[in-house]
Amino acid sequence: MIAETGHYALVLALALAILQSTLPLWGARSRDAALMGLASPLAVAQFLLVAISFAALTHAYVTSDFSLVNVVENSHSAKPLIYKISGVWGNHEGSLLLWILILVLFGALVAVFGRNLPARLKADVLAVQAMISTAFLLFVLITSNPFARVNPAPLEGQDLNPLLQDPGLAIHPPLLYLGYVGFSMAFSFAVAALIEGKVDAAWARWVRPWTLMAWCFLTLGIAMGSYWAYYELGWGGFWFWDPVENASLMPWLSGTALLHSAVVMEKREALKIWTILLALLTFALSLLGTFLVRSGVLTSVHAFAVDPARGVAILMILTVFVGGSLTLYALRAPVLRQGGIFAPVSREGALVLNNIFLTAACAAVFIGTLYPLALEAATGEKISVGAPFFNATFGPIMLPVLLIMPFAPLLAWKRGDALRAAQGVTVALGVAIVATAMVAGFVRGGPTLAPVGVGLALFAIVGAFAEIAERTKIFRIGLGDSVRRARGLPTSTWGGAFSHAGLGVTLLGVVAASAWSSEAVVALRPGETVKLAGFELTFEKIEQRPGANYRSAVAELTVREGGAVVATVEPGRRFYLARKMDLSESSIVTFGVSQLYASMAEARTDGATGLRLQYKPLVVLIWLGAVVMAFGGALSLADRRLRVGAPRKAARRAPVMQPAE
Structure with missing residues (x-):
């Protein structure tokens, strides 16, 4: 019954999303305050319904309700509680439900905290946000229903992918989605501004907090994903230029450019057209990341390889929103009034230069990520674009950004003094x-x-x-x-x-x-020692340890420095019983901000244990x-000037002097 309640809540949320995407928009055009006023309660109600649906799916995972196909395919009764919860979004259907939950959460936040927004702009913003949620709610209900039943229900589930059974993966997707989906607010504000045909400094002040919030979450999400790959995949790398990694980096780069461009717009009412375009493209890149992960067009440890028909549906959503918004931009941008003029040597000029290099870096990642897919689709030829390409293009483009960063804040607005900034x-x-x-x-x-x-x-x-x-x-x-x-x-x-x-x-x-960094790939027997970066690592033993839903073999190595024992590392390999999958578990010891990293290879027939040992200075x-x-x-964000809905303090009035009698 709880599952049916979750499904019904999604249907009701879809109905409210349709109303929210039409009535307030019509009210703004007809200047009907009552219709515009519907936007906020509809947004809050839609969030509550999606939250109920998400809670129902979470309940099914926690209680191991194997009457749901989604739970059968991605859970197991012996799985620890934290992975039962993270399993909710460790699959295609559940992750999309989380995506929608965060989407409607941002809409509800605007409804509650956007009290100082003009009524027409607020109605337009919430209507555009509801259009996005309408599309994804339809997609979930038609193609990816997380509440589909199976009859008869099996006694046990197939377990979650062992790679995803990790604390980092319990945190990484929500953070990443808060970033991805958070940029939808910048998109909605941009489309609303194009509909109204009015963009000014006030618009930049309203859109900056939402963009900054999304940027913060995306930064943490990318970092968490990087650290997860570093310790979980067993190879010790922090970035592989994987297509899905790139899909998160691209909106981060364009979002960073958007933040700096919005500052110029707020201070000088310049770069209006460019800022609007960046807002549209940043969310477009977020949608592109959603498409890449769920379309089945690529193979990645991060991707959900699902029915390509679902990928076509997501591509249609991407086409409608990106194509529609860019068409509106082409029609409305020429009528937007240009802002202030500034000298090339000024803070505005430095921020423009910053924007140029950030967008160029984003374009380099975009080309390197999508070119192999486009070539395969057009000719059937498969090629791989890896680290050499990105290192040769991305690094040199980002170099000027690092050089400009300290100078820009020292330059004055409108016209700056380059010599004085250099002295600073x-x-x-x-x-x-x-x-x-x-x-x-x-x-x-x-x-x-x-x-x-x-x-x-x-x-x-x-x-x-x-x-x-x-x-x-x-x-x-x-x-x-x-x-x-x-x-x-x-x-x-x-x-x-x-x-x-x-x-x-x-x-x-x-x-x-x-x-x-230093590395040693060795095969050791108990009692043997290997030297690495000033450390001596002695292989003591290997033992079997049972887990909740796996069994593991763990190697114990004593680490000495200068003859004194300083640490113990215990790399291992886990065999997950339900999935019949073998997985390496690295062991890491931190010395300040440097790390000693150990991972174990598959079992050998000669009695030795294969180990990969690495010392990585300053990696933390x-x-x-x-x-x-x-x-x-x-x-x-804590700056009061950037808080949406925070009333300004009234200026303190000087006491009026009474004339002497």
Whole structure:
């Protein structure tokens, strides 16, 4: 009965989505306040219905209700509770339901917290958001019903893919979807602005918080996915340029460009047409990622290889929304009034340059990801585009972005002073030069340009705080005065600095882990020792350990440094009984921000155990940098000026002096 309630809630949500996508839109055209006012309650009600449906599916997984096909194919009664819950979105149908839940959640948030939005714009935004939910609710109900029954019900399920039975995969998809789907708000605001034919600085202030929120979640989602691949797949890599990885990177790049473009629009009412286009394309790239994962057109550990007919349906949704919005853009963009004029050397100019390189990097990833698919569809020829292509194109394009980042905040709006901005980053430049020289002189091995990469990363980290140093006049006035100035800075200023510094931290981790990692692939017997990066690893034993729904063989290695025991690593292999699948489980020991990584190969016939041992210096900085970036975004969101619905404080009036009698 609970499953039927969930299915019925989806049907009712579809009915409300259809009403929400039509009545408020008609009300905005006819200036009917009553019809426009329906948008908010409909959005909230739609969210509640989808939440009920999602809760019903979660209940079926937690209670192992094997009368549902979806639960039979993706769960098992012996599976730990956390994986029963994460199994809800570890499949095609459930992940789409989560996608819709987050979509309608954002619509409900706008309905509740968008009280200061103009009535017409709010009605249009919520109507466009409902059009998207209508399409996906129809798709789920017609092609991917998560509540389909099986009769007779089997006694046991087939279990979840063992690769997905991991805490990281319990967190990664929700974070990623909050980013993907969050950009739908920027899309809805952009389409609403095109319908109204009005885009101004106020529009940029309204759209920025939603875009920034989505960007923060997507940053964390990508980082979590990267770390999951690093420790779960057994090869120790943090990025493989997998098509599905690229599908999440592309909206992140365009979303980053959108955030910077919206700043220019808010401050100077410039780049209106470009900002609208970026809002449309960012969500289009999010939809493209949804299509790639669920269409069956590619093979990936991240992808749900499903019936290609479903992929065609998603492609139709992609075509309608992207094609329709771009058609509307082509018709309406020429009538949008252009904004202010600015000099090439200005903060606006630097942000435009930033946009150019970010979109070029996004285009490079787009071409490298989709070209093999397009070629195979056109000619039947299969090719692979891997790391060499992306390293040769993406890296050089992103290099200017890192160089521009410290300069841009030091330039004035409208017309800036390049010499003064250059003087503001002299400390960062000095740190970068000294670091490059020291690494080149004292660190042996690695690519020739690796020291330059370290210097560039430190230039970005130190330079990120150049604007704060300039505005607080640190070391030029008393420390107490500088602290008071720092406290008075807007949180968005601190947020921007931390976000830029986080990118430098990630770059530092990427350079160090890629250039100076050590690896040993060995076959050891108990008592044998291998040396790696100053450590001695002694293979002690191998033992069998039972699990909830698997059995495992675990190798124990003692790690010594300078003769003293510093750690133990226990890589293993798990055999999942229901799926009949063998999976490597890596073991990682962290030393500061560096890691010792061990994984075990398949069983050998000669009695030895195959091991892959790696030492990765500063590798933790890759994911720490992403956390710092998201923290910076959260600081910016805390800025009262970016809060949708937060009323402005009234200015304090000076007391009126009474005339003397």
